[in-house]
Amino acid sequence: MTTTPQLTRTGLALRGVTLSYPDGESRLTALDAVSLVVAPGEFTAVVGPSGSGKSSLLAVAATLQRPDTGEVMIDGQDTGALGDRARTALRRERLGIVFQQSNLLASLTAVEQLLVLESVRGGRPAAARARAEELLTSVGLDGAKQRRRPHQLSGGERQRVNIARALFGRPSVLLVDEPTSALDHERGTQIVELLAEVTRTHGTATVMVTHDRDLLHRVDRVAQMHDGRLR
Amino acid sequence: MFVALRDIRFAKGRFALMGAVVTLITTLVVFLYGLTGGLAAAASSTVAALPADRIVFGAPAGAAPTVSFGNSTVSAEQQAAFTAAPGVRAAQPLGISLTRLTAADAAASVSVLGSPAELLPPLRQGAAPQDGQLAVGADTARTYHLSVGARVTVGPSTLTVSAITAERSYSHAPTVWTTLAGWERISGQSRPTALALTGAPAAAAALDRAQGTTTVALADALAGINGYAAEQGSLQLIQGFLFAVSALVVGAFFTVWTVQRRPDIAVLKAVGASSGYLVRDALAQAAAVLLAGALLGGAVGGAGGLLASAAVPFDVGPATVAVPVAAMVLLGLAGAALAVRRITSVDPLAALGASR
Numbered sequence: 001m002t003t004t005p006q007l008t009r010t011g012l013a014l015r016g017v018t019l020s021y022p023d024g025e026s027r028l029t030a031l032d033a034v035s036l037v038v039a040p041g042e043f044t045a046v047v048g049p050s051g052s053g054k055s056s057l058l059a060v061a062a063t064l065q066r067p068d069t070g071e072v073m074i075d076g077q078d079t080g081a082l083g084d085r086a087r088t089a090l091r092r093e094r095l096g097i098v099f100q101q102s103n104l105l106a107s108l109t110a111v112e113q114l115l116v117l118e119s120v121r122g123g124r125p126a127a128a129r130a131r132a133e134e135l136l137t138s139v140g141l142d143g144a145k146q147r148r149r150p151h152q153l154s155g156g157e158r159q160r161v162n163i164a165r166a167l168f169g170r171p172s173v174l175l176v177d178e179p180t181s182a183l184d185h186e187r188g189t190q191i192v193e194l195l196a197e198v199t200r201t202h203g204t205a206t207v208m209v210t211h212d213r214d215l216l217h218r219v220d221r222v223a224q225m226h227d228g229r230l231r
Numbered sequence: 232m233f234v235a236l237r238d239i240r241f242a243k244g245r246f247a248l249m250g251a252v253v254t255l256i257t258t259l260v261v262f263l264y265g266l267t268g269g270l271a272a273a274a275s276s277t278v279a280a281l282p283a284d285r286i287v288f289g290a291p292a293g294a295a296p297t298v299s300f301g302n303s304t305v306s307a308e309q310q311a312a313f314t315a316a317p318g319v320r321a322a323q324p325l326g327i328s329l330t331r332l333t334a335a336d337a338a339a340s341v342s343v344l345g346s347p348a349e350l351l352p353p354l355r356q357g358a359a360p361q362d363g364q365l366a367v368g369a370d371t372a373r374t375y376h377l378s379v380g381a382r383v384t385v386g387p388s389t390l391t392v393s394a395i396t397a398e399r400s401y402s403h404a405p406t407v408w409t410t411l412a413g414w415e416r417i418s419g420q421s422r423p424t425a426l427a428l429t430g431a432p433a434a435a436a437a438l439d440r441a442q443g444t445t446t447v448a449l450a451d452a453l454a455g456i457n458g459y460a461a462e463q464g465s466l467q468l469i470q471g472f473l474f475a476v477s478a479l480v481v482g483a484f485f486t487v488w489t490v491q492r493r494p495d496i497a498v499l500k501a502v503g504a505s506s507g508y509l510v511r512d513a514l515a516q517a518a519a520v521l522l523a524g525a526l527l528g529g530a531v532g533g534a535g536g537l538l539a540s541a542a543v544p545f546d547v548g549p550a551t552v553a554v555p556v557a558a559m560v561l562l563g564l565a566g567a568a569l570a571v572r573r574i575t576s577v578d579p580l581a582a583l584g585a586s587r
Contacts, residue, residue, distance in 0.1 A: 055583055064501060064580045085505065092503025103498045103582055105234065107241030112233075119233035120504040149241075165502070177583055 009172040010076045011205030012038045012061060017070035019056050019228075030056035031067065032228040038205040040172060043196050045216050046209045048225030054209035055177065057225065061207060062097055062175050063087040075172050092121060096166030096204065098176040098195070102158035104150040110136060110161045111146045114168045121169070135164045139194060156187035163194060167202055174199065176208035180215060192218050234499075235516035238492075249484050250524040253559065256477045257528025258535070260470060260555040265536040267466040268546025270403075274462065275453045277342065277401035281350055283323070283427035285435075286452035287313055289444050296445040298455040300327055304422045309442045313426055316438055320430040323347050324423035326414040329404055330386040337375045342401035343385060345414020350427055352408075357394030365390040366408040368398035385409070386417040402456055403544075425452075474562050482566030485517055489573045493581070500579035509574045517567035521560045529556040 019031040030053045038044045048054050059065040060072055063079050072079045074094050079087060091097075104113050114132035115125035136146050139160040150158055159179060166174055176195060180188030192208075196218035199206040208219065216222050224231045239246045272279075278286070278300075289305035290296040296303070305324065313322040326345040331338060344350075348359035351366060357379040360366050365385060367377055372395050377383065381392045385407060399406040415421060428446070432438050435446050447455075454460045489496075496509055533552040536545045545551075 059580055059583055062501070062583070064578075064583065088500070088503055088505050091501065095503075097501055097582075099498070099501075099582060103494070105495050105498070107234070107237045112237065116233055116499070117502060120499065120502070120508055125233060169503070 009040050011040045012173045013073040015071040017067045019067045029228050034230045040205050041203045043199040043206045043219045044221045045219040046223045046225050052225040053228040054225050058175050058177050058209050094172055096171035096174045098162050098166045098179050100178040100181055102162040109147045109149055113161050113165050117168050139164045155182050159191050174204040174206040232515040235512045250520050253524025254528040257525045257559045258532040260473050261532025263470050264555045265545040265551040269544030273400045273403045273544040274459045275456055277399040277406040281427050285428040285446050287426035287444050287446045298447055300455045301457050303425050305426055312442050316432040318431050318433040319428055323350055323427045325427055326423045328418040333384040334375045340404045342404040342406045343417050344406050344408050345411040352397040352399050355395045360393045360409050362410050364393035366394035366396050368405050369395050370398040371405040388417050478562040478566035481563040482570045485567045485570035489571055493577050496577045497579050497581040501582040506575045510571055513571040521563040525556045525559040
């Protein structure tokens with residue numbers, strides 16, 4: 001299995017990133033010379049209206065999409081030079097992604113949602129059970145709930161599993177995609193507070209994209225996205 | 232197999248349905264495979280078990296020789312030529328025909344094989360038949376209450392049972408064995424049907440040309456039994472179709488299943504699962520379903536065949552179950568492999584956004 005070399009945790013850096021999509025006979029610019037540096041332990045929110053380029057920014061930062069130009073550095077490594085396998089390995093070992101919908105696998109219990117990552121990494125899931133349970137407990141999901149499947153959990157609980165799963169691989173960069181879109185305000189606030197806490201305790205460089213300005217009270221920095229540009 | 236086994240446990244109904252389909256197809260294939268073997272034995276075991284390497288077929292005067300026990304006839308000159316040919320250790324004449332056997336309390340269609348004692352199957356009881364005598368198979372003896380010393384009528388001749396042999400069958404009729412002279416009286420023919428060669432003539436083609444014969448390996452001589460090739464070909468064609476259907480059904484199931492799993496696959500890829508990991512996991516899932524279904528089908532088919540063998544010609548043996556089970560698993564895996572290839576084309580980018 002491909003592994004990434006030992007890297008110092010320096011967080012996420014995007015420099016002059018441009019991304020465009022075909023749009024009929026022309027091209028639509030989703031990211032226009034975007035630069036963003038997020039240090040370990042820093043919680044940055046990227047806000048903007050729908051279509052402003054927030055999701056494209058996250059896709060590029062998550063190495064799920066290659067930019068047309070510019071650099072995406074994770075822990076000092078230029079991801080542009082990496083092939084598909086190396087990018088997959090980088091996501092496995094350096095990145096944690098909190099999805100908009102919880103995106104949990106229907107057949108797995110809460111604790112198994114984390115253990116599957118150990119299987120993906122070539123390890124023994126049984127040996128990682130204690131750590132998975134500890135992580136779930138730390139995000140507020142303990143006891144019998146850890147053995148429940150997604151359909152047996154509430155929306156807020158599913159999102160907590162989602163966050164624990166993103167943290168399981170000890171990532172240095174945590175990318176969060178509209179984490180409260182399916183939650184009411186109270187639960188949304190709890191989730192953002194949890195993200196602020198894990199950013200501090202796990203030392204992750206956290207980027208959260210959201211359109212909800214009411215959730216920004218716990219972030220360290222807010223970057224405004226508009227028409228593909230970051231301000 | 233982390234996700235594979237949990238998916239099976241979670242979607243029990245769907246996988247049970249697929250497993251049941253594999254079980255039913257395997258059961259059917261085992262039945263068919265056993266029946267094919269049983270019918271092959273009923274049609275050909277007399278010839279297939281001859282202690283010979285090759286069979287020489289001749290033809291009536293003016294006709295071209297073909298691989299056919301029905302048309303073949305060989306002369307004393309041809310037998311002498313093959314006996315003298317370098318590389319041939321023995322050239323034994325054999326005559327074969329179908330007629331009726333009448334015993335004290337029964338009558339049956341039998342195949343009569345006239346030959347030297349060397350071509351007889353293993354004797355269970357008694358001694359090889361002399362002129363006016365007959366050897367019968369063990370099953371035939373049991374069915375018609377025959378024992379050594381019993382008197383039976385075979386065609387126009389009345390003969391005494393001198394031996395009980397291992398059971399053999401030709402053209403779906405149990406074979407009884409007598410001398411070549413005895414066979415000539417029963418069949419009304421004056422020449423043997425074919426020659427059974429031990430060894431191989433050094434210049435077989437030239438010898439065949441010179442003698443107006445055709446010489447084939449023992450296994451190829453089975454095609455000379457009336458209806459054998461057509462019967463086996465038909466059954467094997469059905470088997471082939473069943474195997475193809477099973478591969479298609481399994482492939483179709485896993486295609487649909489993979490399409491349904493695309494969102495999960497996208498998430499797993501987004502969090503770092505390689506395509507190789509996901510394909511291995513999916514193939515392990517297919518293998519688990521196929522193995523469970525095929526083994527159960529093999530067990531049901533084997534047990535059913537064992538029961539059916541009392542009434543129909545069913546070949547009971549390890550290969551009757553093992554070959555269809557192995558073929559089902561391998562062909563099913565091939566179908567599944569084609570289906571789960573789609574995993575490699577799933578874009579992990581689909582995990583982002585609200586598209587799920």
